[in-house]
Amino acid sequence: MKEDALLILLVFVVWAALALIYALVPSLGMPGYVRVWGAGAALFLGLAGLLTAVRR
Amino acid sequence: MSDTMPSLTDRIAALPGCDKTLARVLFGSALLALLLGLGFGWLTALGRAGVTGFEPLLAARLLTLHGVTVFFYWLYLAQAALLLVLAGAEQNCGGLALRPLAWVGCVLMLAGFAVSEISSIIGTPLLYDGGPALGRDDPAAVGWFSLGYLLLGAGLAVSSVSVIATVLSRPNSGTSEPLSAVGFALFAWAGFLIVSAIASVNAFLPSVLWALGLGAFPANQPTEWHILFHNLHYLPLMATVVVWYVLVQALTGVSSMHGSRFSKIVFASYLLFVPPTSLYHMFLEPNLAEGVRVVGSLLSLFVAVPTVMAFLIIVSSLEAHGRSHSSSGGFSWVRALPWKNPVMSAIACSALNLALGMTFAFVLIQEKVAPLLSDTFFVPGYFHFFAVGTVSLSFLAAMMVVLPALTGTLPWRPSLLNRMPALISVGLLIFGAAGIAAGFVGVPRRTFDISYGGDAPALWHTLMSAVGIGGTVFAIGLTVLVIGVARSLFQKIGDVTNQQPEVSWGNTPARASAAAWVGPLGVLVMVLAMAVFTVVAFELMNALPLIVIGGSGGHSH
Numbered sequence: 001m002k003e004d005a006l007l008i009l010l011v012f013v014v015w016a017a018l019a020l021i022y023a024l025v026p027s028l029g030m031p032g033y034v035r036v037w038g039a040g041a042a043l044f045l046g047l048a049g050l051l052t053a054v055r056r
Numbered sequence: 057m058s059d060t061m062p063s064l065t066d067r068i069a070a071l072p073g074c075d076k077t078l079a080r081v082l083f084g085s086a087l088l089a090l091l092l093g094l095g096f097g098w099l100t101a102l103g104r105a106g107v108t109g110f111e112p113l114l115a116a117r118l119l120t121l122h123g124v125t126v127f128f129y130w131l132y133l134a135q136a137a138l139l140l141v142l143a144g145a146e147q148n149c150g151g152l153a154l155r156p157l158a159w160v161g162c163v164l165m166l167a168g169f170a171v172s173e174i175s176s177i178i179g180t181p182l183l184y185d186g187g188p189a190l191g192r193d194d195p196a197a198v199g200w201f202s203l204g205y206l207l208l209g210a211g212l213a214v215s216s217v218s219v220i221a222t223v224l225s226r227p228n229s230g231t232s233e234p235l236s237a238v239g240f241a242l243f244a245w246a247g248f249l250i251v252s253a254i255a256s257v258n259a260f261l262p263s264v265l266w267a268l269g270l271g272a273f274p275a276n277q278p279t280e281w282h283i284l285f286h287n288l289h290y291l292p293l294m295a296t297v298v299v300w301y302v303l304v305q306a307l308t309g310v311s312s313m314h315g316s317r318f319s320k321i322v323f324a325s326y327l328l329f330v331p332p333t334s335l336y337h338m339f340l341e342p343n344l345a346e347g348v349r350v351v352g353s354l355l356s357l358f359v360a361v362p363t364v365m366a367f368l369i370i371v372s373s374l375e376a377h378g379r380s381h382s383s384s385g386g387f388s389w390v391r392a393l394p395w396k397n398p399v400m401s402a403i404a405c406s407a408l409n410l411a412l413g414m415t416f417a418f419v420l421i422q423e424k425v426a427p428l429l430s431d432t433f434f435v436p437g438y439f440h441f442f443a444v445g446t447v448s449l450s451f452l453a454a455m456m457v458v459l460p461a462l463t464g465t466l467p468w469r470p471s472l473l474n475r476m477p478a479l480i481s482v483g484l485l486i487f488g489a490a491g492i493a494a495g496f497v498g499v500p501r502r503t504f505d506i507s508y509g510g511d512a513p514a515l516w517h518t519l520m521s522a523v524g525i526g527g528t529v530f531a532i533g534l535t536v537l538v539i540g541v542a543r544s545l546f547q548k549i550g551d552v553t554n555q556q557p558e559v560s561w562g563n564t565p566a567r568a569s570a571a572a573w574v575g576p577l578g579v580l581v582m583v584l585a586m587a588v589f590t591v592v593a594f595e596l597m598n599a600l601p602l603i604v605i606g607g608s609g610g611h612s613h
């Protein structure tokens with residue numbers, strides 16, 4: 001189970017990092033990327049938590 | 057999958073009746089969408105070939121209906137149906153968790169289907185991206201069209217919640233045992249669908265608000281569309297490799313020899329690569345910073361990594377097991393595969409079409425080439441290898457296994473259906489080769505009348521005639537296949553599950569010394585083809601007698 005949650009957590013890290021880059025570099029001019037990748041990051045963090053909680 | 061787990065068809069056959077009814081509604085709706093979209097597409101191909109003429113408004117409406125019906129409703133109703141059935145089968149006898157949500161999702165998706173079709177038929181045709189600029193004078197059309205996609209997205213998200221709950225409520229839930237590779241893939245796929253629903257809200261909610269007079273004109277919609285569009289490239293491919301993984305196991309008994317953990321890493325890599333590779337969709341934006349272009353171009357090289365890895369896992373596992381069961385060498389393991397089973401033929405043809413599609417996709421997404429080819433017929437020429445030849449064939453292959461198990465029917469005329477994947481692929485080859493060539497010589501993508509008052513090169517008409525011929529051939533093959541698959545929805549013959557030819561290579565492990573070089577060789581050939589066609593593209597572009605007067609300074613190119 002741990003491997004499942006870790007993989008989804010890794011997805012969260014990548015998506016959150018991309019959302020942060022788009023948020024912190026305004027010259028990229030793509031606020032939509034912040035919203036979608038950021039919401040996706042939050043979702044995958046929740047799913048990783050769910051995997052951990054359900055299997056505990 | 058554990059050794060004691062019943063077969064896929066047995067697990068599907070054991071699903072509760074209400075889950076089977078839901079699956080039949082979704083599969084039936086998906087097949088209806090495919091038939092409708094195919095009809096609209098065939099008319100479009102005839103129009104592009106010059107066989108029949110359409111007024112510009114009707115032509116735009118046909119293009120809109122074709123794109124909306126096939127690219128959205130066929131591909132996503134089918135995904136929802138497959139996800140729910142495979143999740144239910146993974147749960148093994150208990151059926152779907154949070155079942156009411158799955159039904160609510162179905163109702164929302166079908167409502168979206170109806171709204172999108174009606175608004176595309178009676179409103180201003182906006183093409184499948186629903187660009188509000190085309191409907192600036194018709195806000196109601198923009199609003200209804202966008203609402204259709206929002207309903208589809210909401211339905212997919214709600215259904216995905218049921219899938220996630222189902223996967224997590226397997227019989228061994230509550231233990232520390234990891235998910236199976238397929239269970240993990242379904243979990244990740246469902247999560248990805250929810251994110252895509254969020255992306256659809258980001259892209260289309262402002263249009264609905266504008267139509268209601270509650271918001272400003274959604275001038276950024278094209279940019280927001282590209283984020284959703286990027287997900288919509290990955291989702292069907294992820295679904296395709298999951299389907300291959302499941303079907304190869306069902307047909308041959310072979311699961312990954314690289315282990316379940318590695319398969320999960322590959323499935324997760326789809327999600328890992330999605331955001332970083334998204335930039336290439338922005339190459340047509342004139343204001344995109346040069347640095348972003350360079351980074352986007354480099355990152356786009358990774359776009360196919362998950363699909364290539366999944367292909368290698370499946371083919372190498374199959375080859376190693378096949379060689380372990382075959383006394384003779386060479387390609388005898390390939391000949392031993394169950395080629396009389398239409399599912400096997402469909403998977404094989406879809407893999408070949410994927411290689412062709414990927415080859416030309418890599419030509420297109422290069423930063424220097426994209427602006428020159430993106431508005432030409434090159435685009436429909438290559439992406440039908442994906443949309444029809446890879447994804448649709450794979451989904452239909454899955455339905456040929458799933459539907460007979462769901463309804464207890466015999467597959468209809470398997471020997472006839474077995475010929476259709478090859479016929480479809482031949483048609484696609486004609487359509488794709490002519491379309492790609494037409495793109496290279498400048499035939500525009502969405503313009504039906506390409507005579508330009510007689511100034512257009514004669515070659516354009518010849519190539520577009522071939523596009524019409526190829527399109528007709530694959531439309532015939534696809535129609536026969538869809539009708540054959542759909543008959544399993546309605547004809548109850550008895551308690552019979554899929555009895556098509558299969559092999560049982562999974563009972564014994566592959567020999568450690570068994571070679572598995574066909575997969576890597578296939579990837580090498582594809583990479584070489586990418587290089588060759590990239591060179592061809594640049595040479596052709598350089599040879600074009602093209603003079604462009606730039607807006608700032610009048611530079612010639």
